[in-house]
Amino acid sequence: MKDFRLHIYHARQCDPKKCTGKRLKKFDLVRLHEKIHSLPKGSILLDPMAEKSLSPADSKISDMIVLDCSWNTVEEIFPKLLRRKLQHRALPYLLASNPVNFGKPFKLNSAEAFAAALYILGNKDQAEKILSKFRWGHTFLELNREPLEDYSKANNSEDIIQIQNEYI
Numbered sequence: 049m050k051d052f053r054l055h056i057y058h059a060r061q062c063d064p065k066k067c068t069g070k071r072l073k074k075f076d077l078v079r080l081h082e083k084i085h086s087l088p089k090g091s092i093l094l095d096p097m098a099e100k101s102l103s104p105a106d107s108k109i110s111d112m113i114v115l116d117c118s119w120n121t122v123e124e125i126f127p128k129l130l131r132r133k134l135q136h137r138a139l140p141y142l143l144a145s146n147p148v149n150f151g152k153p154f155k156l157n158s159a160e161a162f163a164a165a166l167y168i169l170g171n172k173d174q175a176e177k178i179l180s181k182f183r184w185g186h187t188f189l190e191l192n193r194e195p196l197e198d199y200s201k202a203n204n205s206e207d208i209i210q211i212q213n214e215y216i
């Protein structure tokens with residue numbers, strides 16, 4: 049399985065010491081963007097407000113973007129990216145394992161969002177590599193292994209929603 053190219057649109061709203069995107073950049077695992085126009089067109093954008101859920105059917109797209117911003121500003125910033133012609137996808141029901149939002153469904157940090165998406169798209173090795181850079185990283189897979197396995201076997205986003213409904 050190919051490695052996906054991971055991009056972060058960095059809104060410069062986080063504390064650099066706690067920001068998971070900055071940490072992934074430190075290990076050269078992502079490319080950081082500070083300008084919307086440098087984001088590659090056609091990429092998957094992990095967007096919690098998207099109507100369509102990510103599914104293995106999206107695995108032919110090679111570039112994936114996370115928007116690293118405060119949760120308080122997601123409703124303001126995501127619409128600004130609509131004109132970039134990106135493939136907006138929501139992640140299905142999964143629990144956060146990071147200390148800030150531990151146990152909360154859907155509210156993943158940037159590293160967890162990438163790892164979940166990579167797992168669903170079939171690249172478990174790349175997902176594990178991302179999580180290995182955080183002390184809480186292994187907990188994310190322990191908490192979510194069963195739904196992630198099920199999601200990774202789905203055909204399309206309709207299947208994902210059906211599976212999700214069994215977990216909610």
Ligand SMILES: C[S@@+](CC[C@H](N)C(=O)[O-])C[C@H]1O[C@@H](n2cnc3c(N)ncnc32)[C@H](O)[C@@H]1O
Nearest residue numbers: 067068094095096114115139154156157158161
């Ligand atoms: C709001 S930022 C918060 C980043 C956090 N400050 C950090 O240091 O990682 C998290 C990003 O991960 C992605 N994300 C998180 N949960 C998601 C979900 N349920 N569906 C789609 N994308 C999600 C989105 O791109 C979102 O903007």
